[in-house]
Amino acid sequence: MAPGTPFDASERRAWANSADAYEASFGRLCAHPIPRLLDAAGVHAGTRVLDVGTGTGSVAVAAGARGARVTAVDADPGMARRAAHAAPDACAVIAALPQLPFPDGQFDAVVGNFVLNHVGRPRAALDELRRVTRRGGRIALTLWAAPAAPGQALLGRAVQAAGVTRPPDLPALAPEDDFPRTEDGLLGLLRGAGLADAACLPLSWDHRTTPQEWWRGPAAGVATIGRIVISQGPAVTERIRRQFAVLAEEFTDRDGSLVLPHAALLASGRVAGSA
Template sequence: MTNAEAYDRGFAHLSSHTVGPLLASARQSRAPRVLDVGCGTGVVTAAALALGAEVTAVDCDPVMLRLIARRHPYAAIRQAALPDLPFGDEQFDCVAGNFVINHVPDAAASLRELRRVLRPAGTLALTWWKADEMTATSVFTEAIAAARVPYDPPARPFAAHATPPSFTALLEGAGFREAAVEAVRWRHQVDLAAWWTDVVEAGGPRFGMIGGQPPEIVERIRAEYLRLAAPYAGEGFPVCAYLARATR
């Protein structure tokens, strides 16, 4: 289970950069009913509430949901995971998912489910990382390798759909219209020591193994991380995400 407080300090801060573009359609259409799917600690929920939307926030992690419920009592909170959502057909004007589609077990089935809960002409917006331009996390993988620690990273089943043409085809196959994907790039400026702490303490399937190592191994990986991350201390880590938009 993810450490929600560490995740909020680290990954949620990193992913907050895409919230504005993600909610652009909801802002333009003044969508009254927004579903934040894979809500995490609530960066999208907070922004949608600020737009005046009626927000339903969904996540599979009960710790995340308890945190978001404390922070945003006016949002409706539900525990669920794609591709199965506990809602009737055509319930929402906008569905927003910030870095969740890349974690689901079946992307095609998940898109069909998201289309089902959208009203006609409702909008969908989803983001995922461009893996080969994700320096803020790849530096951890490189540090583990440089420290000569055995590491078997989890599989990335979403990789088969991660390019704009492939994901556009997936959206169209699920019945969406006006599908388009764009790249969003920025620099993640962060204190290097704090970023290490937040990523390691957040746990999760990719880097949770670091915190489970003996202290001397953890320190060896940390030393390699600080060496590899040093060139990004000033301008920040270059990162890139894809943003997909479509209409039901």
């Protein structure tokens, strides 16, 4: 198995103890593609499904509502506990890609909602997902598209406008492990993992939130953007917040809510062979 990378270690720190703040900020955004993600994986009553990178358990809850038999995995213990509470009929496990504690072919379907954004070796991660999926089973994944849609780029623009740069202790994905965050790039990743019938669908939607809700996540240090926001102390965080307030005006509706355009990719494929 591929060992963890500096990027993986950084991600573990970025998401530690963040379940509450994530659920109160970015959680609703990330829940948007869940129905189509489950459809792409063929999740229905009786399906043995693995929800990898479950976070606070939104996918596990939705899969369970379809009558699936759900195993939910997250690298962060706090997230796994939250998922276990949200989806009490699911089996919640603490584990991190690319090393999952399951035998070959255990699941009929594997889903990962934006999990590939948070692993240091995406190809090794996808190989592991294929390993635990039975022959003929399906894998479905979502990924934030690049370039980022305007709403997704808002927080990064505020950081840039405040003159703040990425701290050196937040490593980026190694170039040899990265891949284009495009339809072709994601299809190439799936086909390279040996998945048959690979398909990729672009998704776009407007996420409606409030300035207070959208700022809550980064102000609490959630994810990489949050670690950048809080990296230099309260005065710099406040400077970023002021820039955010100015830039958010272009997305503000008449009722004061934010309408943030987002774009993602939904890819799926089948493990070759018959069950």
